[in-house]
Amino acid sequence: MRRVLATAVIAAALALPGSAWAQGSSLEPVPGQPVPGNPTPAPADPTVTVPPAETPVAPAPAPAQPEAKSQDKGLAWLTIGLIALAVILVAILVVIALWRVRGWDPLWLRRWRHATAEAGWRISLGTAELRDFVRLGR
Numbered sequence: 846m847r848r849v850l851a852t853a854v855i856a857a858a859l860a861l862p863g864s865a866w867a868q869g870s871s872l873e874p875v876p877g878q879p880v881p882g883n884p885t886p887a888p889a890d891p892t893v894t895v896p897p898a899e900t901p902v903a904p905a906p907a908p909a910q911p912e913a914k915s916q917d918k919g920l921a922w923l924t925i926g927l928i929a930l931a932v933i934l935v936a937i938l939v940v941i942a943l944w945r946v947r948g949w950d951p952l953w954l955r956r957w958r959h960a961t962a963e964a965g966w967r968i969s970l971g972t973a974e975l976r977d978f979v980r981l982g983r
Contacts, residue, residue, distance in 0.1 A: 920928075
């Protein structure tokens with residue numbers, strides 16, 4: 846029920862024409878442009894003419910500053926994760942290298958190597974049979 850209610854509230858907020866999301870703009874008005882939903886009031890006396898308001902001169906834009914690099918903000922989570930993954934991989938490779946140098950050969954590893962070698966041998970026999978079957982003249 847909550848999910849349906851939350852979806853309805855979000856859909857209603859997006860459908861409203863005055864919503865900031867629906868307009869795709871920020872909540873701050875742009876200087877020199879009329880604010881939507883806030884019409885200019887009409888003068889009380891129709892004989893009095895109101896001179897048009899002068900548009901304020903916008904200050905000169907500041908020189909473009911180079912955007913801050915990700916290094917200035919600190920390391921990103923992705924970078925930290927990649928560094929951690931690299932450290933773990935290097936540690937695993939060092940341990941494997943030490944095991945190979947010391948001659949560590951557990952029983953399960955021997956069985957696994959034998960099983961994969963036999964599976965490869967059986968697959969090669971199957972492909973040889975298929976090649977013989979497909980060959981012309983046999």
